[in-house]
Amino acid sequence: MHDQSAEGNEFFKCDYCHGVWADDRPMVEGHEGSLCCSQCLTVAYVDVVHSNRGEEFTTSKCTMCLEERPEAKWESPAYPGVLICKRCIKQCAGVLEQDEEYQWKRPKSPATNA
Numbered sequence: 001m002h003d004q005s006a007e008g009n010e011f012f013k014c015d016y017c018h019g020v021w022a023d024d025r026p027m028v029e030g031h032e033g034s035l036c037c038s039q040c041l042t043v044a045y046v047d048v049v050h051s052n053r054g055e056e057f058t059t060s061k062c063t064m065c066l067e068e069r070p071e072a073k074w075e076s077p078a079y080p081g082v083l084i085c086k087r088c089i090k091q092c093a094g095v096l097e098q099d100e101e102y103q104w105k106r107p108k109s110p111a112t113n114a
Contacts, residue, residue, distance in 0.1 A: 002033045015063050016040040016076040016084070026102040028092040030064030036084060036092055038104050044074035044089050050109045057083055064088040 001015045012021035014037035021027050027035045036044075048054035054072030061068050062085035069085045076082040084092075096104040 001035055014040055015079070015082050016044075017078055026096060026099065026104060028064075028095050030062075030088065030092075031066045034063045036064060036088075038096055038102070040076070040084075041089065041092050041096065042107050044084055045093055046107050046110065048072050048074045048086050048089055050107070054086060062088055064092070 001013050001018075002011055006013075009021045012027065012035060013019065014025070014027060015034050016036060017040050019025055019037050019039065021035075021037075025037045025039060027037045028041065029035055052072065054074050056070065057073050057075070058070060059068065060073070060081065060083055062073060063082050064084050065088050067085070069087060071086045073083040073085045074089065093106045096102060097106060
């Protein structure tokens with residue numbers, strides 16, 4: 001999200017935790033300025049991709065892609081209704097992994113440690 005009342009790094013905040021962009025908090029941008037930080041992405045990836053704990057919010061849009069997708073979504077624990085779909089979780093993971101500046105890696109599966 002873009003906080004219109006803030007300046008500098010404070011302008012860029014994760015939609016899911018409202019954490020501010022920083023060198024240790026890289027972010028991926030979605031549609032209409034939506035942002036997901038690496039920390040929220042890590043939790044979402046483990047919950048939805050590895051643990052299948054995401055819920056199907058069939059009539060709710062993903063905050064990142066703005067689509068109503070019939071698949072598992074992760075909901076921000078701090079901000080109800082702020083969702084990211086499984087497809088966007090995987091796409092964001094690919095984007096962050098390719099950014100050599102941050103060296104973020106997708107979390108390994110807790111079940112297989114792979």
